[in-house]
Amino acid sequence: MPHVAVIGAGVIGVMSAYSLLHSGYTVTLIDPAEPGSARASSFGNGGWLSSSLVLPGAMPGLWKQVPKFLLDPKGPLTIDKWRLPKLAPWLLRFLWNGATESRVRPTAVALSSMVGSCPNLHQEVARQIGAPYLVEASGLLYLYRSREAYAREILPWALRREVGATWTELDEQELRFREPNAPDGYRFGVLVDGGHALDPALFVAEVAKFLFANGVRYVKANALDFVFDVGRLTAVKTDHGQAECDKAVISAGAWSSKLAALVGDRIPMEAERGHHIIISGEGPDLRHPLLLTDRKITVRKVASGTKSTGQVDFSGLDAPANPLRFKVLHELVTEAFPLLGEGPERHVSTWMGRRPSLPDGKPAIGRSRRSADVIHAFGHGHIGFASAPETARLVTRLIRKASEEENAAFSPQRFA
């Protein structure tokens, strides 16, 4: 059986490694950061799993809202104006891809093939590694100020319905019954059927623990290049020597495009940076993870307190976290839940992650231009966790069978 080097130990990397191990391959996992640590986007995300997560980041009408978002200091979008010239081509492509219903519908259909079996595959893996508790049947609840606000989101919910997602609409009374601690001012809810949630860092760390206990080798290093001999891959070159292999998977999240360029593919990648804060101490006793649709933040009870995620910040892959985004998140969540702003002794932990985003809202999964021995598996944007098991399945099939056809919707060559 070939030896596969998986580059990147975020959720896409560890799930690919898991699937490959399961299929009998020898696997080496390469990452300078330990699996489950904060460098990866997979560390601190919302942890939402649902087959309804099929909308691309750009939807019709977004382009009209961009100026308003940028002028609003509490808005969900930040762009570093000095980066604008560099970002503009990607951003225009992103907005163009989301500008019409006819462009976003095929994207939603393609993404539903990635998340349709979610969370069953996550549960299956959690069971197989002996940690079924990792995936919680929490339900996922979208909160609106009113039924009218919900009704205005016609297209997003129509697309979700078209791909088979189902949900229960909750009027105010039903909402208060199901989620007694929903914040004031929200009078309508949508409870997505089959919604689950997990602690993303713990999930990645536990899968990795299983991998290492079952023969997967971990190389704590940065992958730098690929070594070929007469057209066949023989090793991945790292800053700590070479990792011998016959096949490689590039699953380095937002850092992947540099590696992809080494094997002939120019993939337009941007880090859509997002943030979380966790406020320690007593918080609202929430029964479900929530999305406050007007504030565009998620709120969820976690072991260490109340966690809120959200925001999109295009300040670049290497820029440090933007403290203003944490302040804004804190303001938004404490406005909604004043209890979280009370008491002097609260600790607020902060984190910034880089969503690996391609301008058409879909990942790149397929063979590289230079060699069928190198497989791309990156660019999962807002839904990397939900789509990881299906990505891993596709990666394994591409490695197993040279004749395996790629799904054209995810072909890395679509950007050529």
Ligand SMILES: Cc1cc2nc3c(=O)[nH]c(=O)nc-3n(C[C@H](O)[C@H](O)[C@H](O)COP(=O)(O)OP(=O)(O)OC[C@H]3O[C@@H](n4cnc5c(N)ncnc54)[C@H](O)[C@@H]3O)c2cc1C
């Ligand atoms: C605030 C926020 C909320 C989110 N909420 C959700 C959600 O609710 N549900 C959902 O499904 N998704 C969510 N996402 C998206 C999800 O987090 C990402 O899509 C997913 O984590 C991407 O996983 P990945 O493995 O591709 O990349 P990452 O998790 O970023 O992992 C990439 C890894 O590659 C390593 N690496 C980089 N360069 C190299 C190199 N040269 N050599 C070796 N290793 C390298 C890095 O160290 C890193 O560990 C959210 C994201 C954010 C930021």
